[in-house]
Amino acid sequence: MNTGHTGTGHTGxxxxxxxxxxxxxxxAGDRDAPVEMLNLVRLRDRAEYPAGHPLHGEGLTGAQAYARYGAESAPVLARLGGSILWRGQYQTMLIGPDDEVWDHVFVARYPSARAFLAMVTDSDYASAVIHRTAGVATSRxxxxxxxEPGTAFG
Known part of the structure; x- marks a missing residue:
């Protein structure tokens, strides 16, 4: 069942x-091992850019701000050897809080934690992440x- 969720109106x-x-x-974890990051993202209805930012007050949606983040951060992700391993469309919560509804669900893979740390400290990424902060209401x-994959749970 697709909920058609496109934001929550959450502004806090x-x-x-x-x-x-x-x-x-x-x-503190192993910095040399590959890392896969499960991302759950709920967007704001309206992006919240800080005062003084060129997009402050322009009326962008959270989805528009997050799309800018994706476009601007993608070259940094690729340059550091990262990729989006899997992307899915949220449908419904089977077990968990009913208010946890997600606009984006994906797994990003990094060749190492060092690569992830290099990304979040990269100056091009720092310019892009302002759009993520403006567009995201909450995330995990x-x-x-x-x-190892298998055929049994656990």
Whole structure:
């Protein structure tokens, strides 16, 4: 069942950027192993650019701001050897909070945690991430390591 969800009207602060403790925990992990990041993203109805930004008050939607983020960050992702491994369309919550509805669901793969860290400290990425911050109401970014596929759960 597709919900047709395109935003929540949420304008408060959600989980958009990591806390210092979360970022420190990420950095404390193995930096040389490949990393797969599960991304769950809910967009704002209207983007919220900071005062002074050229797009502040222009009336962009969260989807438009996030599309700018994707377009501007893609070259950095590719340059560092990353890719989008899998992308899906959110349909419905089977187990979990009913209010967790997602506009984007995907897994990004990085050749290493070092590559991810290089991305988030890259100056071109820093210019792009302003669009993510403006467009995202809340998100979940979950670091995963590769595991062997199989035919059984667990």
């Amino acid at each position: 602060t959600g989980h958009v950027n990591p806390t210092r403790d979360q970022f420190d925990a990420f950095k 970014l979950i670091r995963c390591g590769a595991a």
